[in-house]
Amino acid sequence: xxxxxxxxxxxxxxxxxxxxxxxxxxxxxxxxxxxxxxxxxxxxxxxxxxxxxxxxxxxxxxxxxxxxxxxxxxxxxxxxxxxxxxxxxxxxxxxxxxxxxxxxxxxxxxxxxxxxxxxxxxxxxxxxxxxxxxxxxxxxxxxxxxxxxxxxxxxxxxxxxxxxxxxxxxxxxxxxxxxxxxxxxxxxxxxxxxxxxxxxxxxxxxxxxxxxxxxxxxxxxxxxxxxxxxxxxxxxxxxxxxxxxxxxxxxxxxxxxxxxxxxxxxxxxxxxxxxxxxxxxxxxxxxxxxxxxxxxxxxxxxxxxxxxxxxxxxxxxxxxxxxxxxxxxxxxxxxxxxxxxxxxxxxxxxxxxxxxxxxxxxxxxxxxxxxxxxxxxxxxxxxxxxxxxxxxxxxxxxxxxxxxxxxxxxxxxxxxxxxxxxxxxxxxxxxxxxxxxxxxxxxxxxxxxxxxxxxxxxxxxxxxxxxxxxxxxxxxxxxxxxxx
DNA sequence: TTTTGAGTTGTTCGA
DNA sequence: GTCGAACAACTCAAA
Numbered sequence: 001x002x003x004x005x006x007x008x009x010x011x012x013x014x015x016x017x018x019x020x021x022x023x024x025x026x027x028x029x030x031x032x033x034x035x036x037x038x039x040x041x042x043x044x045x046x047x048x049x050x051x052x053x054x055x056x057x058x059x060x061x062x063x064x065x066x067x068x069x070x071x072x073x074x075x076x077x078x079x080x081x082x083x084x085x086x087x088x089x090x091x092x093x094x095x096x097x098x099x100x101x102x103x104x105x106x107x108x109x110x111x112x113x114x115x116x117x118x119x120x121x122x123x124x125x126x127x128x129x130x131x132x133x134x135x136x137x138x139x140x141x142x143x144x145x146x147x148x149x150x151x152x153x154x155x156x157x158x159x160x161x162x163x164x165x166x167x168x169x170x171x172x173x174x175x176x177x178x179x180x181x182x183x184x185x186x187x188x189x190x191x192x193x194x195x196x197x198x199x200x201x202x203x204x205x206x207x208x209x210x211x212x213x214x215x216x217x218x219x220x221x222x223x224x225x226x227x228x229x230x231x232x233x234x235x236x237x238x239x240x241x242x243x244x245x246x247x248x249x250x251x252x253x254x255x256x257x258x259x260x261x262x263x264x265x266x267x268x269x270x271x272x273x274x275x276x277x278x279x280x281x282x283x284x285x286x287x288x289x290x291x292x293x294x295x296x297x298x299x300x301x302x303x304x305x306x307x308x309x310x311x312x313x314x315x316x317x318x319x320x321x322x323x324x325x326x327x328x329x330x331x332x333x334x335x336x337x338x339x340x341x342x343x344x345x346x347x348x349x350x351x352x353x354x355x356x357x358x359x360x361x362x363x364x365x366x367x368x369x370x371x372x373x374x375x376x377x378x379x380x381x382x383x384x385x386x387x388x389x390x391x392x393x394x395x396x397x398x399x400x401x402x403x404x405x406x407x408x409x410x411x412x413x414x415x416x417x418x419x420x421x422x423x424x425x426x427x428x429x430x431x432x433x434x435x436x437x438x439x440x441x442x443x444x445x446x447x448x449x450x451x452x453x454x455x456x457x458x459x460x461x462x463x464x465x466x467x468x469x470x471x472x473x474x475x476x477x478x479x480x481x482x483x484x
Numbered sequence: 485t486t487t488t489g490a491g492t493t494g495t496t497c498g499a
Numbered sequence: 500g501t502c503g504a505a506c507a508a509c510t511c512a513a514a
Contacts, residue, residue: 036495068512122490137513138513139512139513139514140513142511142512144511144512145510145511145512146490146491146511146512147491147508147513148490148491148492149490149491149512149513228493277492283494303509345495348493351493355494390493392491397491397492397511399509400491400494400506400507400508401506401507402494402495402496402505402506402507403493403494403495403506404494404495405493405494406494406495406496407497409494410494410500410505439511469495473506479509
């Protein structure tokens with residue numbers, strides 16, 4: 001019986017797993033995960049995701065044990081480790097799902113060549129996307145840079161395949177290779193700062209399945225409105241599961257797709273379509289990253305390369321205030337604290353804090369991208385890059401330069417009754433709604449009654465938004481008058 | 485090749 | 500309080 005190694009990467013699940021299904025049908029299966037952060041280029045897995053990964057690997061190992069098999073864990077470079085594993089268990093084939101980050105693509109190419117040289121068959125599958133990034137192209141054969149035509153093109157493609165169920169059984173190899181212990185990978189931080197994340201999330205395939213089921217049963221029906229309300233669970237909250245592949249993209253797509261059928265009133269249908277559109281944005285992010293591999297570190301729109309960002313010797317203390325949720329703008333601070341505490345931030349608030357960093361503080365979007373990379377449990381190079389370049393005005397379909405979020409108005413509009421701010425900035429709990437999003441404008445008596453002294457209990461605003469806006473428009477006009 | 489229509493997520497100002 | 504217009508110019512994608 002031939003033996004196949006399934007190299008798990010960002011696909012920590014058993015269902016909707018083409019590589020695993022292929023291996024299971026072929027014969028004996030050796031599931032393996034290799035921890036090799038040095039092969040991720042400029043973007044090694046950040047702290048929050050290491051925590052998540054530790055949990056998720058534990059869950060995957062457990063699920064595999066339930067099937068009567070096991071998960072081999074190793075630390076080391078991928079090619080050498082795979083060759084060792086293949087030798088130890090007499091595997092003749094290694095399979096995996098493709099990744100699309102520039103460093104991963106280079107590494108995988110190297111691995112494929114190296115395995116071929118060693119006489120081992122290597123085979124990659126699409127387990128991460130609805131469509132391969134190269135499948136969609138403009139009529140001129142070029143990559144898309146605008147979402148709407150990309151999305152239209154996507155709709156002309158056949159519906160993605162339905163997800164396959166998890167294999168019912170996996171055959172063991174004649175001989176198992178040695179495995180490291182999960183703790184040996186040293187993914188867990190030495191200081192225990194992850195309590196809030198552990199409260200907020202259940203990593204793993206089961207946790208993801210539950211989240212998906214919950215979302216398509218109810219919140220998806222009000223998705224278009226409620227996804228903008230940070231104080232309720234109106235979004236799917238699937239991003240960390242999709243990133244780690246604990247929920248397969250086809251599973252998410254088809255679960256939501258079912259909700260677009262049959263509904264005569266059309267409300268549910270429209271809302272479910274709205275969610276599918278967001279999944280298309282995820283695809284678009286991968287499309288862009290694949291075709292423009294420099295974008296994690298470089299603006300897509302070249303003329304932004306010389307943008308006059310603030311000198312970080314001067315900007316350092318502003319960046320720190322932003323990171324710590326001490327800008328004096330409640331909606332910004334609430335978001336940054338939610339991020340620090342739970343490893344996640346509501347999408348609407350991500351836009352607000354990003355606009356604030358980039359436009360109000362004139363801090364390079366890459367500083368924000370780095371911070372998100374380290375603190376988000378869903379940090380994903382394609383999506384993080386797309387989001388920050390959008391906020392920075394230098395990416396695909398970027399916001400027009402004059403679109404500068406007013407953090408007070410955004411707070412008043414999307415956190416009307418202040419539930420979100422009060423949850424994350426409890427020192428402002430007693431401030432009346434009217435002043436909650438602009439405590440500096442509250443009459444002294446109102447602040448006193450709320451038990452708040454600005455500058456002591458809660459910061460004064462670190463910049464005046466009106467002035468900051470003018471400054472940003474000035475800086476942006478320098479770029480907009482420049483030739484590409 | 486040239487032309488044409490259009491482009492995720494806002495804010496401010498003045499009527 | 501509500502509403503529409505202005506905020507620029509550019510680039511993309513398709514015809």
